[in-house]
Amino acid sequence: MLEEVLSDLGRAFAAGLLTGGAFVAMRGAALRSVNQYLHPSWWRGRRDSIHAERRLAAIVIVDVVGYSRLMNADEEGTHARLQNYRRTVIEPKIHEHRGRIVKNTGDGALIEFGSAVDAVRCALEMQQTMMVRNAGVQQTRRMDLRMAIGLGDVIVEPDDIYGHAVNLVARIEGLAGAGDICVSAEIWKLVRGTIAANFVDLGEAMLKNIADPVHVFAISPDF
């Protein structure tokens, strides 16, 4: 454990010396593990509370359908287009609806919202915007998003969230096709009285590594 800390600190220090400002932008596991030792709240947290910090969250996973295929066909163009969508669609919409990007993955993001209603509204608006952007774009260059939303009582660490629900949402996303938003029944129950949208009951699905069947709904804009 001490060795691990020292090695992480060493790596962080070296990186800091070598790259200056870039240290701030360092991402991934190394930084996370360094952060948790460096951050005063880590020590404080361990002393003060018996239990991990948790919070209720609507967890959204979004990614690009057929990203590998698109990258294969046009690496730089695909990358540039995804970065453009991130900056002009995904990030502004998340901000507008009070969400937080927990982390960017290669072809998408893990996002958390403090409200299920905010999460679903954001997903619907992102898909609507993508639909408009994609109108007229030729099939081979077209970038479609798929999304999944689930509810969790997640364990909160400074730079990440953990919990069964994160895995569950990743599995639900596997059911979504281009332009789709798939949500768990828990999310559906929380938003059905508030959001005017089309809800389609997809029934229960057995998902890999998830013990109980999961009841899933598809949500689409109500034009």
Add this chain to the structure above:
Amino acid sequence: MLEEVLSDLGRAFAAGLLTGGAFVAMRGAALRSVNQYLHPSWWRGRRDSIHAERRLAAIVIVDVVGYSRLMNADEEGTHARLQNYRRTVIEPKIHEHRGRIVKNTGDGALIEFGSAVDAVRCALEMQQTMMVRNAGVQQTRRMDLRMAIGLGDVIVEPDDIYGHAVNLVARIEGLAGAGDICVSAEIWKLVRGTIAANFVDLGEAMLKNIADPVHVFAISPDF
């Protein structure tokens, strides 16, 4: 709308004049609607955002079983004992588990937690503490709590929370007896993998003014 505001203000003013301190303890719709007009952020909120601020919350309602009967038998003693329990059991436990008292009612409180796990742990510890306190107290002076917990995506105002879920939890509480904790199935799903406790499936209940049947579980300490 203006008429509604003025009538609410009138009612509040009259109540204030007539009852003095009792105004603080006023419950129900009248006070809530007055609060929202009086608070400056109500006006500000309406200007700044398209959508109301919402958040996922585990909502806890706690109250004293047979409070009217106890007050009838011994008004000052009952009041003093409840205040004592508030100070030494209810408030410290809520604080310890990161909850927030939204408002005190005459004989209990409406509490919100950012995590379902925190809410259930807090309720279990409160009931365990009350059990110890009540050991040996004669039946006529004994003060028992009952609790209900539900999940909501509530609308947040500075001094209150609103939403279907608040009404739902109040109805679920009607099912709880002395020392009981009744929770909705949504809460049970969120905590069952994390908290070691006894969960008893009470089945579905039709509750007053709630359209769909509500699936309820009783939770008790796992000794």
